Amino acid sequence: DQQVKQNSPSLSVQEGRISILNCDYTNSMFDYFLWYKKYPAEGPTFLISISSIKDKNEDGRFTVFLNKSAKHLSLHIVPSQPGDSAVYFCAASSSNTGNQFYFGTGTSLTVIP
């Protein structure tokens, strides 16, 4: 049972435009969410996180939005750059399950120069 879903396996965006990656979850107990970026032959790299007490967290070109009522989060990248081309995973966890993170299946982002 996939508790975290990324329904778009791939996304293509022109350089300079906004990239929006979406993630849905089913477990209402999740209270911490992260986004990871993964290049081929490397492990995922932490990008940005958000706690359920917030609805937005920003770090440079990356912003994560959380809509708890819809059980939905999104990652916005503005402006998109070719170096952002990678697979993006969202992950969720509940504070009473330690580091047991549930990951989505990933969205492959291609930024076209």
Place this chain on the structure above:
Amino acid sequence: KAGVTQTPRYLIKTRGQQVTLSCSPISGHRSVSWYQQTPGQGLQFLFEYFSETQRNKGNFPGRFSGRQFSNSRSEMNVSTLELGDSALYLCASSSSPGTTYEQYFGPGTRLTVT
């Protein structure tokens, strides 16, 4: 500061064999988690260790086991390998267990079972 290291990076085994993978966390990190990544399944949580104790375990059969040593290094073992065990096995470390601590991943061990 050195990152998370995993050895070996690539491994080919045959069905029925067993395999041991190793993970060295970032210096000072005491929590180590293991994940299995397969196409279409994303990353599936295997287990988490902290201070040599298993704190959490994912939904995997008993053929998958792990341990952590006093220096925080961790190993995972898969016995009686099956074709479906072919995957990228990722190890992640964090300074402490708990959801507010980000995990840092190693490059993974690519296991192929033939």
